[in-house]
Amino acid sequence: EPEVTQTPSHQVTQMGQEVILRCVPISNHLYFYWYRQILGQKVEFLVSFYNNEISEKSEIFDDQFSVERPDGSNFTLKIRSTKLEDSAMYFCARKGNYGYTFGSGTRLTVV
């Protein structure tokens, strides 16, 4: 199946700034996900997105997070006011016929 592409691969931002992480999962899939992996820890579910709506979110996904599919192919995760503890690798994923395909991730560093 086609890959999932994430941009940027690495982003450094100052605490309190807004960041937007982008994912291109191919437009003919319905289910998309964001996961987070803090350095040295396990991969944690953030949010699932189905048919242009959030279908499930974890308790990590608080009001500072939002997701959008602005143009039918890109899928974005916005963090409104970053905190130091938001530093992590963020993975986008989509669900297809052969299971879940993950992007290569965006490493977010909040300083």
Next chain:
Amino acid sequence: AQSVTQPDIHITVSEGASLELRCNYSYGATPYLFWYVQSPGQGLQLLLKYFSGDTLVQGIKGFEAEFKRSQSSFNLRKPSVHWSDAAEYFCAVGARAAGNKLTFGGGTRVLVKP
């Protein structure tokens, strides 16, 4: 709620030796099961998956895993490891409901000695 336990945080194995990584899951029905591998600083690569049918599944890079319903396990094996197999391995469980999220285990870091 679904959960996954990988009891071994680190495993060190000699090159050429066999490898087995343990995974136990908790889920009320038959789940979808996955193994992913992650090299340092890299993304998650799917090694293999179990949806239904034959409980012994073959994956890429010479890996296989066996689903044992009675033990709620999905252990990953490789008969002879290569130095390039040094990485972190994650087991994950997903429900059969459409669109359900994956839940990951804590991972097992594999070190390969020459």
